[in-house]
Structure formats: C-alpha cells, structure tokens
Amino acid sequence: MPLNCQSDQHRVSRRRWLGTAAAGTAAALPLFDPALHAAALQRSAKQVLFIWLDGGISQLESWDPKPNTEFGGPFRAIPTSVPGIHVSELLPQTAQQMQHLAIVRSLCTEDNAHSSGVDRIQRGDPKNRGVVYPYFGSAVTKLLGPNDSGLPPYVWIKPLSGGFMHKDAGFLGPQYGSLAFGDGKPPQNLLQHPDVSDQQQQERMEIRAFADQRYARGRPPASTDANGFVFSMGLELMQRRQLFDESTFSPGDVQRYGTHDLGRHMLLARRMLEAGVQVVKVNSYGWDTHGDNFNGSYSLVRRFDQPFAALISDLAVAGLLDQVLVIAMSEFGRTPRVNGHLGRDHWPEAWSLCMAGAGVRRGIAVGSTSDNGTWVASEPYDIGHMFHTWFSALGINSRETAWDNQGQPLPLAHEDCRPVSELLL
Amino acid sequence: MQLTGTFRSELRPLAKIPTSCQLSLLRYSSDGSLLLAAGRDGRIHRWRLPSAGLPIPAGDGKTVTAGPAEVLAPWTGHNGWVSSLEISADGQFLVSADTWGRLACRALSGDSEQPVWEHGEAHAGWLRALAVNATGSCLASCGSDGMVRLWNPADGTVLRQFSAGGQDLYSLACHPDGVRLAVGDLRGGIRIFDLRDGSLLLTWEAAEFYRLSYIQEVGGVRWLAWNGAGSVLAAAGCIPENGGFVQGIPAVQLISATDGAVIQQLRLGDNQEGFVHQVLWHPQDYWMGVCSGQPGRGRFFLHRVGTEKPFCQNPQPLANCHSVALHPLGRQVAVLANEGTYGQRKSMAREGIYPGNTSPIHIFELPAADPVS
Numbered sequence: 001m002p003l004n005c006q007s008d009q010h011r012v013s014r015r016r017w018l019g020t021a022a023a024g025t026a027a028a029l030p031l032f033d034p035a036l037h038a039a040a041l042q043r044s045a046k047q048v049l050f051i052w053l054d055g056g057i058s059q060l061e062s063w064d065p066k067p068n069t070e071f072g073g074p075f076r077a078i079p080t081s082v083p084g085i086h087v088s089e090l091l092p093q094t095a096q097q098m099q100h101l102a103i104v105r106s107l108c109t110e111d112n113a114h115s116s117g118v119d120r121i122q123r124g125d126p127k128n129r130g131v132v133y134p135y136f137g138s139a140v141t142k143l144l145g146p147n148d149s150g151l152p153p154y155v156w157i158k159p160l161s162g163g164f165m166h167k168d169a170g171f172l173g174p175q176y177g178s179l180a181f182g183d184g185k186p187p188q189n190l191l192q193h194p195d196v197s198d199q200q201q202q203e204r205m206e207i208r209a210f211a212d213q214r215y216a217r218g219r220p221p222a223s224t225d226a227n228g229f230v231f232s233m234g235l236e237l238m239q240r241r242q243l244f245d246e247s248t249f250s251p252g253d254v255q256r257y258g259t260h261d262l263g264r265h266m267l268l269a270r271r272m273l274e275a276g277v278q279v280v281k282v283n284s285y286g287w288d289t290h291g292d293n294f295n296g297s298y299s300l301v302r303r304f305d306q307p308f309a310a311l312i313s314d315l316a317v318a319g320l321l322d323q324v325l326v327i328a329m330s331e332f333g334r335t336p337r338v339n340g341h342l343g344r345d346h347w348p349e350a351w352s353l354c355m356a357g358a359g360v361r362r363g364i365a366v367g368s369t370s371d372n373g374t375w376v377a378s379e380p381y382d383i384g385h386m387f388h389t390w391f392s393a394l395g396i397n398s399r400e401t402a403w404d405n406q407g408q409p410l411p412l413a414h415e416d417c418r419p420v421s422e423l424l425l
Numbered sequence: 426m427q428l429t430g431t432f433r434s435e436l437r438p439l440a441k442i443p444t445s446c447q448l449s450l451l452r453y454s455s456d457g458s459l460l461l462a463a464g465r466d467g468r469i470h471r472w473r474l475p476s477a478g479l480p481i482p483a484g485d486g487k488t489v490t491a492g493p494a495e496v497l498a499p500w501t502g503h504n505g506w507v508s509s510l511e512i513s514a515d516g517q518f519l520v521s522a523d524t525w526g527r528l529a530c531r532a533l534s535g536d537s538e539q540p541v542w543e544h545g546e547a548h549a550g551w552l553r554a555l556a557v558n559a560t561g562s563c564l565a566s567c568g569s570d571g572m573v574r575l576w577n578p579a580d581g582t583v584l585r586q587f588s589a590g591g592q593d594l595y596s597l598a599c600h601p602d603g604v605r606l607a608v609g610d611l612r613g614g615i616r617i618f619d620l621r622d623g624s625l626l627l628t629w630e631a632a633e634f635y636r637l638s639y640i641q642e643v644g645g646v647r648w649l650a651w652n653g654a655g656s657v658l659a660a661a662g663c664i665p666e667n668g669g670f671v672q673g674i675p676a677v678q679l680i681s682a683t684d685g686a687v688i689q690q691l692r693l694g695d696n697q698e699g700f701v702h703q704v705l706w707h708p709q710d711y712w713m714g715v716c717s718g719q720p721g722r723g724r725f726f727l728h729r730v731g732t733e734k735p736f737c738q739n740p741q742p743l744a745n746c747h748s749v750a751l752h753p754l755g756r757q758v759a760v761l762a763n764e765g766t767y768g769q770r771k772s773m774a775r776e777g778i779y780p781g782n783t784s785p786i787h788i789f790e791l792p793a794a795d796p797v798s
Contacts (some may be wrong), residue, residue, distance in 0.1 A: 340745030
C-alpha cells in the first residue's frame with residue numbers, strides 16, 4: 001500500500017507554535033527524571049537514536065574481537081553481562097549493558113569508499129531507480145508522522161557547523177531533512193531581540209507569512225515549503241532554547257557521559273529524546289583510522305563506550321528502551337590486515353553494528369565471522385536487511401508499505417532483503 | 426667519543442631477513458649473536474647471527490639475501506602483541522612485555538622458553554615500554570595505566586611503583602648514571618624521576634607531540650633515549666595534524682639534561698612520514714632514528730647534534746620503519762621495515778586470498794669515519 005503522507009502534516013501551524021511558546025517559556029527545563037519522562041514519552045510515538053561513527057569503527061576493536069589471532073591486534077576480549085558474548089576490552093562499560101543490546105557481526109556490504117559509502121548505507125542502498133532515497137532518519141520522520149513534542153522531528157547533533165541539511169531527505173522533499181546543531185549548539189540568532197515585544201513579533205510573523213504566500217505563487221511548492229518549514233522549526237526552538245543550556249545538566253551526568261565532544265553530544269541527545277524529538281542523529285568524526293589504528297581506537301572507542309553505555313543505561317532505567325530504537329554504526333568496518341602505518345583500511349566484507357531498544361531482541365549477538373575475522377561465516381546481511389529490520393522494529397511493515405514518490409511506488413527498503421527475524425521481538 | 430672526521434655517508438646493505446608477520450621492535454643480544462624481535466603475533470622471534478656481525482656480501486651489494494642468519498624457534502607465552510624487549514645489564518636475560526600487561530624474563534642462553542620469572546598482569550592493560558638501568562639493579566616498566574613500576578631484575582619482585590602523571594605512558598629511558606628515569610606520555614609530557622625513591626625531579630612539556638583531533642588523542646612521546654654521557658635526552662614522536670589517517674611530521678627534540686633547555690627541535694620530513702618510532706645514540710655520539718608514516722613511507726637516518734639534516738640515510742626507500750637495533754660492536758644496525766599491501770583490495774577478497782603484512786629486517790653496515798684530508 002503506497003504511503004500517502006502529505007508534507008503539510010509536518011508543517012507547524014502558527015497556533016501550535018504559539019501554544020508551544022507559552023508552554024516553553026512557562027517553566028525551565030527540568031533535570032532528568034526517569035519516571036516523569038517515561039510517562040511523558042510513552043504517550044508519544046516511537047523514536048530513533050542513530051549514532052554515526054564517521055569513517056568506520058574497527059569491528060575488531062569493538063563488537064567482534066579476535067584476540068590472539070593473526071589480525072586480532074593488541075587488545076583483549078572481555079566478557080559482558082550476557083554469558084558467552086564478548087566484546088573488546090575498549091568497551092568495558094558497554095559490556096555491562098549487553099543485556100540491553102543486539103550486536104550484528106555479519107554485515108557484508110558493497111561500498112568501500114567513504115564518498116559513496118556514507119550515502120549508500122544511510123539510504124539503505126536501494127536499487128537504483130533514478131531517484132535519491134531518503135536517509136533512515138528522514139524516512140522514519142515521514143513514516144511515523146508528526147508527534148506532539150513541538151520540536152523538529154529530526155535533529156542531528158554533530159561537531160563543526162550546523163544548519164538545515166535537506167540532502168538527507170532525498171525524494172521525500174527538503175522538509176524531511178535534518179536540523180543540525182553544530183557542536184550541540186542551537187542555530188545562531190535564535191533569540192527574539194529584547195526590544196521586540198511579543199505583539200510585534202506576532203505581527204512580523206503575519207507579514208512574513210503574507211510575503212511567503214506571494215513568493216510561493218507560481219513556484220514549485222517543494223522549495224517554498226521547505227523554507228517555511230525551516231523557519232517554523234526555528235520558531236519552535238526559539239521557545240525551547242533551554243534544551244541547549246548545558247548548565248542545567250547534572251554534574252553527575254556530565255561526568256558519566258564525559259566532557260569530550262561525543263559525551264556532551266550524547267547527553268544532549270538524551271535530552272532531545274526526553275523532549276520528544278522523533279529522530280536524533282549523533283555524529284562522531286575521525287574514525288577513519290588508516291594510521292595508528294590501535295592507539296586511535298584506544299582513544300576513540302573508549303570515548304564512545306562511556307556515553308553510549310550511560311545512555312543505554314539511562315534509557316533502560318527510564319523504561320524508554322521500549323520505544324527508542326538505538327543504532328550505532330559506520331559506513332563500513334576496517335580491514336583485518338594491518339597496513340605499514342599500523343592502520344586498518346576500509347572493509348565492507350565483514351563488519352559489525354550494535355543496536356538496542358524498540359522492537360529489538362536484547363542480549364544477543366547475531367551472525368559470525370571467520371576465525372581471523374576476514375569473512376562472514378554465517379548468512380551475510382546487507383544494509384537492506386538492516387533497514388527492513390529497523391522499520392519492523394518501529395512497527396512499520398516495510399515489505400507491504402511503499403513510498404509514493406509523486407505517483408511512483410517505491411519500496412521502503414531493498415526488495416531483495418528482508419527483516420532479520422533473529423533481531424526482532 | 427665525539428667523532429671529528431667526515432663520514433662516508435652511505436649505508437651498505439648486508440642482508441634482508443624475511444619474516445612471517447609484522448614486528449614492532451628489534452634488539453641484539455649483548456654479544457651480538459642473537460637478533461630478537463617483538464612480534465605482533467604475540468611471539469618473540471629469534472635469529473642466530475655471527476657475533477662479529479654479518480660479513481660484507483659478495484656481488485654488487487644491491488641484491489642482498491638473508492645471509493647467514495639462522496632462524497630459531499620463536500618464543501611463545503605472550504598475548505596480543507609483544508610490545509617491548511630489554512636485555513638485562515649483564516646480558517644474560519631477555520625481559521619482554523605485551524599488550525595484555527604480561528612481563529616475563531627468560532635466560533638467553535639455551536633454548537628454553539620457560540620464564541625465569543613472570544607476571545601475568547604487571548600492568549593493567551597495554552604494557553608499553555621497558556628500561557634497565559646501567560647498574561642492572563632495576564628494571565622499569567610503564568603502561569597505559571599511567572603507572573611506572575620498578576622491578577628487581579633478578580627475581581621480578583616489585584621495588585617501587587608510582588603514578589607518572591596519570592596519562593597513558595609510552596616511553597622510558599634510564600640515565601647512564603643509573604639513578605634517573607625519563608618517562609614520556611601521550612600528551613607530550615616528559616618527567617624525570619629518581620629511581621631510588623620515585624621522586625619527581627624535572628618535568629618538560631613537549632606539547633607539539635600531541636593533538637586532540639575530535640575525540641581522538643593523537644601522538645605521544647614515542648621514544649626516549651639518553652646519549653652516552655647522559656647530557657642530552659632525545660625525545661621522539663610526531664607533530665600530528667589530524668587523527669584517523671594520522672598525518673604528521675616526524676619530529677625529535679634534543680633536551681639538555683642539566684637545565685632542561687631544548688637544544689634542538691627537528692622536523693624530519695613531510696606530513697606523510699609520521700612518527701619517529703625510535704631513536705638510538707651511537708657511541709660516537711651521533712644519533713639514529715627510524716620513521717614511519719603513510720603506507721610506503723619511512724626512513725632510517727643518522728644525525729649529529731646541531732645539524733638540521735641527516736648526514737646519512739637509507740640508500741633506497743624503506744617502507745614504514747618501526748625499529749632499529751645497534752649491533753654491540755657499533756658497526757652494523759638492523760632496521761625493521763614493513764612489506765605488503767594496502768589492506769582493502771577487493772580482488773584479493775574475491776579470490777579468498779588474504780595474507781597479512783610482514784616486517785623484513787634490513788641489516789646495514791654503518792658509514793665508517795674517514796680522516797679529514
């Protein structure tokens with residue numbers, strides 16, 4: 001059945017944003033209260049936390065260690081909270097959360113270049129039909145429909161610059177793009193100028209809406225819709241700027257998540273999920289460890305371990321893992337062979353990811369690789385299998401639902417793939 | 426002894442010894458009859474060589490073979506990678522460490538690989554460096570746990586332990602006076618401790634050896650070495666430009682032991698050449714080093730204090746040099762390089778062929794001193 005979801009369903013009405021504004025300014029953001037937030041969030045739709053480790057985390061230094069083998073590297077494997085499942089010693093805190101996690105160790109994908117791999121993986125590597133598929137986050141935003149959080153549905157917390165990232169949306173149209181918070185900061189110039197009263201601000205909005213309507217006449221709706229959508233998101237955030245106030249995080253949480261970039265960004269991600277954002281993507285850069293991979297992984301993986309474990313634990317304690325699908329992955333893994341710079345190169349042939357939460361079985365490791373980690377030894381899974389699995393975990397039947405791309409039905413995920421039943425509840 | 430003459434500034438290749446895996450560090454035994462290598466396969470690889478060094482090969486000198494190197498059975502018992510090797514002051518024992526924290530001492534005479542003593546968890550995690558003091562009374566170790574431990578080399582008992590700044594510790598060097606110990610860490614910190622009581626004597630910050638790139642801490646003081654007189658400490662590493670690929674300029678700082686002043690800061694290549702992994706002082710008071718960066722890049726070079734350029738380096742490119750060992754007679758060196766391919770060739774994957782890389786050992790005769798004419 002083609003999915004018929006109109007873009008204006010995601011537009012924020014003036015009434016709605018004014019209502020949100022009143023609520024937002026009425027009270028300062030409370031600190032994390034598991035019971036309170038669980039109750040609030042259980043009323044809303046499913047959510048996604050997508051952690052992207054850009055460049056390629058080494059599976060051998062994380063989810064699929066092969067200690068004391070030819071390509072195993074210098075690190076040990078350690079037991080986890082689930083008997084029989086081991087991970088790298090660089091994930092000591094995550095190991096204690098294994099009862100909530102599902103590891104996939106049998107990914108085998110096509111692309112070993114960043115330039116194409118990032119897009120292909122995050123778009124599910126569908127068959128080429130001459131259209132650009134949406135990133136997973138954009139797809140989920142469209143498929144789940146709007147919730148009542150009064151916040152942008154798809155936010156991206158990342159180092160460096162922010163802005164509205166329309167390319168995520170592909171053929172869904174730019175309004176399904178992500179709003180990126182560069183270094184976890186809100187968009188610039190978000191605050192209403194103190195000399196502008198609320199009344200004046202409202203009048204300005206009405207004038208702007210009038211001008212927008214005139215501008216839109218005779219123009220393709222996609223660009224003007226996106227323009228208006230982004231502006232509406234800015235207005236929403238204007239009322240919820242306390243979300244970004246790092247001083248309101250408890251010192252204990254700051255220490256638990258880590259004061260480095262990824263720790264700060266994961267803590268902000270938790271807050272965004274608590275506030276009801278449907279899809280939160282967190283990027284970490286610098287994982288392309290062609291050189292000095294082992295010292296690099298010693299630094300990188302441990303800095304991932306700390307906030308990832310903290311976030312999984314917090315979501316579990318709050319009962320939110322039933323509705324938040326968590327995915328941590330890269331565009332590929334890294335070569336078993338160690339090059340002369342003591343690096344590992346790109347390896348899509350046999351790699352791993354970790355997931356947890358909504359609809360996902362817990363405390364399992366699915367698939368396996370050969371003894372020295374070079375090849376997948378069980379049934380190989382492509383990214384299409386993962387997309388079907390994730391959609392299923394969110395309650396979306398990706399085998400029977402199709403995109404409606406201006407009348408052209410398109411499968412949600414690669415039709416040669418299927419959900420991995422082992423991973424699903 | 427300071428050599429005052431000019432040098433025949435070339436190295437003569439004597440042998441190229443193939444290996445079966447990647448190696449990290451080379452050592453000659455004190456009598457020169459054994460060449461030992463720390464394996465990234467968890468084994469200690471051994472070759473028996475003529476004590477007087479390798480003979481000059483016949484022929485054009487361009488094509489060298491393994492020569493008279495006799496391959497001995499490797500020693501096992503370590504896990505992960507063998508990370509460091511050190512010969513006891515009396516030359517009778519080999520102390521080895523690994524990335525899982527094991528420390529073991531074996532007799533070099535005979536073929537038994539049974540340790541004289543060992544500790545399964547001498548450090549929590551990666552044991553990165555070892556050093557023996559000149560008197561032979563103390564073996565020092567350091568690791569990623571930020572600890573320095575001092576051991577009695579005779580029986581492996583702990584003499585003393587102390588934190589050396591709390592950071593990941595990369596390198597150690599015992600001063601020729603037998604009392605001082607230099608320790609280098611990830612963030613460019615260099616600290617001098619008194620071995621007798623563990624007290625901190627001096628601190629330097631070689632900040633250029635460190636960078637925080639996104640969430641990756643990159644760099645480190647990868648090697649420390651005192652000159653024979655104990656007047657200069659050489660600190661080696663890289664000026665990193667980024668994480669991931671780790672592009673960076675190989676660099677060495679020469680530091681005065683008397684006042685801590687930096688005598689010389691050297692940048693020894695472009696940003697593809699990466700880390701200076703090891704520095705050794707020659708008894709003739711020049712120093713030598715190896716560097717390794719992007720795959721295929723690397724050099725072995727000889728340098729005198731005060732000069733900007735090396736007076737000698739390997740005659741043809743050596744890929745990714747990670748270690749150098751000086752033969753006890755001071756005329757030959759063994760240089761550890763890398764051989765193999767980039768890791769991600771898919772054709773090899775399709776064919777089901779996936780060999781690991783190896784670390785051939787190149788043995789050179791050092792340049793001889795010529796009298797000034």
